[in-house]
Amino acid sequence: MRRLGWASRNKEVLFMIKKLIITAAGAAALSIGFSTASFAGDAQLRYASVELTTQSGAMDVYHRIQKVAAETCDARLNHDSVIKYSAVRESCVANAVDELVARVNDERIDSIHAGNV
Numbered sequence: 001m002r003r004l005g006w007a008s009r010n011k012e013v014l015f016m017i018k019k020l021i022i023t024a025a026g027a028a029a030l031s032i033g034f035s036t037a038s039f040a041g042d043a044q045l046r047y048a049s050v051e052l053t054t055q056s057g058a059m060d061v062y063h064r065i066q067k068v069a070a071e072t073c074d075a076r077l078n079h080d081s082v083i084k085y086s087a088v089r090e091s092c093v094a095n096a097v098d099e100l101v102a103r104v105n106d107e108r109i110d111s112i113h114a115g116n117v
Contacts, residue, residue, distance in 0.1 A: 039069075039096035040069065040072060045068050045104070047104070052108055066097055072096055073089055073092035076092070
């Protein structure tokens with residue numbers, strides 16, 4: 001069994017701490033960037049107002065909202081860390097859905113969204 005000297009152990013510990021700090025700083029910068037920006041951005045959601053007159057039409061629009069939100073976030077996020085990406089993506093998609101629902105501003109969509117939140 002190889003025993004590391006004090007200097008070698010110290011270098012390894014410092015290297016691990018440095019990696020942790022860099023990862024934490026990157027995650028913090030990413031979350032700060034998203035907290036001040038619009039999640040949905042200029043996402044294009046297409047629907048006809050007639051679709052909102054029925055429950056099934058509103059459900060179709062809501063599913064499109066979810067799809068557009070996911071596609072928008074996927075296009076904006078960096079995929080460098082699967083764990084970090086998953087957590088940030090989930091938050092991004094939820095916020096983008098909220099914004100798109102607010103844009104549509106329809107009682108049926110609000111009701112469907114309230115049941116899915």
